[in-house]
Amino acid sequence: xxxxxEDVRLGLCCIFQDEPISFRKTTAKSAKGRDLxxxxxxxxxxxxxxxxxxxxxxxxxxxxxxxxxxxxxxxxPLCTHPELGYEPTAIGGDTIERFRAVGRLAKAHDxxxxxxxxxxxxxxxxxxxxxxxxxxxIEYHAEVASWIGADVINxxxxxxxxxxxxxxxxxxxxxxRLSERARALVTIENDDRVFxxxxxxxxxxxxxxxxxYDVHHHRCLNDGTSVEQVTDWAMDTxxxxxxxxxxxxxxxxxxxxxxxxxxFIHMRDYPRFWEGLHCTVEVEAKAKEVAIKKLQEAxxxxxxxxxxxxx
Numbered sequence: 136x137x138x139x140x141e142d143v144r145l146g147l148c149c150i151f152q153d154e155p156i157s158f159r160k161t162t163a164k165s166a167k168g169r170d171l172x173x174x175x176x177x178x179x180x181x182x183x184x185x186x187x188x189x190x191x192x193x194x195x196x197x198x199x200x201x202x203x204x205x206x207x208x209x210x211x212p213l214c215t216h217p218e219l220g221y222e223p224t225a226i227g228g229d230t231i232e233r234f235r236a237v238g239r240l241a242k243a244h245d246x247x248x249x250x251x252x253x254x255x256x257x258x259x260x261x262x263x264x265x266x267x268x269x270x271x272x273i274e275y276h277a278e279v280a281s282w283i284g285a286d287v288i289n290x291x292x293x294x295x296x297x298x299x300x301x302x303x304x305x306x307x308x309x310x311x312r313l314s315e316r317a318r319a320l321v322t323i324e325n326d327d328r329v330f331x332x333x334x335x336x337x338x339x340x341x342x343x344x345x346x347x348y349d350v351h352h353h354r355c356l357n358d359g360t361s362v363e364q365v366t367d368w369a370m371d372t373x374x375x376x377x378x379x380x381x382x383x384x385x386x387x388x389x390x391x392x393x394x395x396x397x398x399f400i401h402m403r404d405y406p407r408f409w410e411g412l413h414c415t416v417e418v419e420a421k422a423k424e425v426a427i428k429k430l431q432e433a434x435x436x437x438x439x440x441x442x443x444x445x446x
Contacts, residue, residue, distance in 0.1 A: 143409060144202030144247060144376070145427055146417035147192075152425050156191045159184050161212045166219050174219065179227045181212045186233035189283070190240055197244035201427055203415045204241075205249050206285060208276065215275050217268065223278040231282055238283035247415055249287035249378065250276045258309035259293035259302040266309055277317040287378055288320045289347050292330040299330065303338055310342065322347045322378065327394045331358035332365045336372070345373045349380035350406060351419070355394050362406050370414070377412075381405055382419040398422040400430045402437060410438065 150158065159181045166174050189206065196204050211226060213219050224231070241248050256269045276288045295302050310318065323339060324347040325332045332346065332353060339346045348369035350362055370377045383397040383404045384390060398421040409416060420426035 143412055144415040145200075145430065146203030146205060146247070146249070146378075146415050147196060147201050147424055147427055148205040148251075148417055148419055149207045150423060151192070151195075152421075152423040154195060154424060156188055156195060158188050158207050158210070159212070160209045163213065163216060163219055166213060166216075175221070175225070175227060178212050178214075178221070179230055182210070182226055182230045183228070183233060185210045186230065186237055189234075190237045193237065193241050193244060193246050195424070196246050199424070199428070200431065201424070202245070203247035203249060203417065205251055205417060206279075206283070208250060208252050208272075210279060211275075215268070215272050223275055234279065234282040242284055247376070248280075248283050248285040249289065249415075249417070250280060250285055251289045252276055254291060256290050257293035258290070259296070259306040261296060261305065270309065270312060273313060273317050273321065277314065277320055280320055281316065286320060286375055287322050287345075287347075288317065289322045289324055289378070291324055291326050292335060295329045299334060303330075303334070307338065307342065310344070324349050324380065325352050325356075327352040327355035329356075331356055331360075332368065333358040333360055336368055339372045343372075343374070345369075345375075345377070347378050347380060349382075351380065351382040351384070351394075351396075351404065354388070354404075363408050366406070366408060366412075370412070377414040379409065379414055379416045380419050381409075381416055396421055399426045400433075402433050405430070405434070407437070410434070 161177065161181060169177065192204050211223055214221060214223055252272055256272050257265055258269055260266050273288060280288060292306055293302065322345040323335055325335055332348060335346060346369040348365055353365060381400060381404065383401040384393040385395040385397045386392065396419055400418060400420055418427050418430060
């Protein structure tokens with residue numbers, strides 16, 4: 136079982152709150168003021184910093200019983216920008232080898248690495264330009280994933296555009312345009328506004344796309360299925376370690392926007408059913424590593440208490 140001590144593999148998402156580990160970005164405005172050579176030197180400098188920071192993040196996770204780390208999509212700055220972008224392999228110096236060394240470090244410490252591209256990656260879109268940029272974005276992630284050993288590129292299904300079956304049919308066609316390498320890494324997540332687990336599971340089964348079950352989204356957009364049902368169904372879609380998401384509503388379940396994430400995880404929102412499963416649970420909480428530490432402590436305390444009916 137992939138776990139840390141008595142816990143399932145908990146995942147930290149992208150950045151830190153208190154730890155002095157940071158990842159750099161840049162803006163198109165800053166890059167446009169430079170010639171091509173200067174742009175690439177700047178990109179390389181930032182990418183080198185980010186590779187080193189990713190190594191520090193992996194070391195932190197290894198030393199604090201955190202089993203997974205979600206890598207920021209801007210790990211290579213502006214790589215897929217429509218005007219200023221470049222092929223990932225065009226990055227200069229020893230940058231790619233730095234990332235490969237980080238991948239070896241992650242493997243040595245058994246730290247799982249994942250990606251979750253921004254929501255502008257939409258394979259269900261009816262718009263050619265959006266689809267083209269989405270495919271390019273996923274292929275970029277697949278290239279970097281090959282350097283660092285990441286095994287997930289998690290995306291949302293996208294919009295329903297007034298006809299969810301037609302939107303999913305477009306998704307299927309677009310997915311078929313991806314490289315075999317990218318398709319092997321792509322996973323799909325239920326969202327809180329359009330596509331429920333029940334909407335996505337038939338496609339996941341047909342195409343063998345793993346379902347990343349977001350329990351918070353499921354509670355926001357319920358389809359009449361239970362957490363236990365969807366957990367079992369989702370696990371069956373995976374040919375590697377399953378991945379789930381957990382978060383708590385910032386203003387509570389009766390607030391105006393229950394989809395907004397809290398700084399921490401309330402224990403009522405972490406399914407007891409998940410404890411002991413062979414899986415990764417990415418913790419989508421604003422307090423980042425601080426939230427994970429608090430969750431680890433709460434999970435240990437809960438295991439020491441007898442289970443109550445209905446929890």
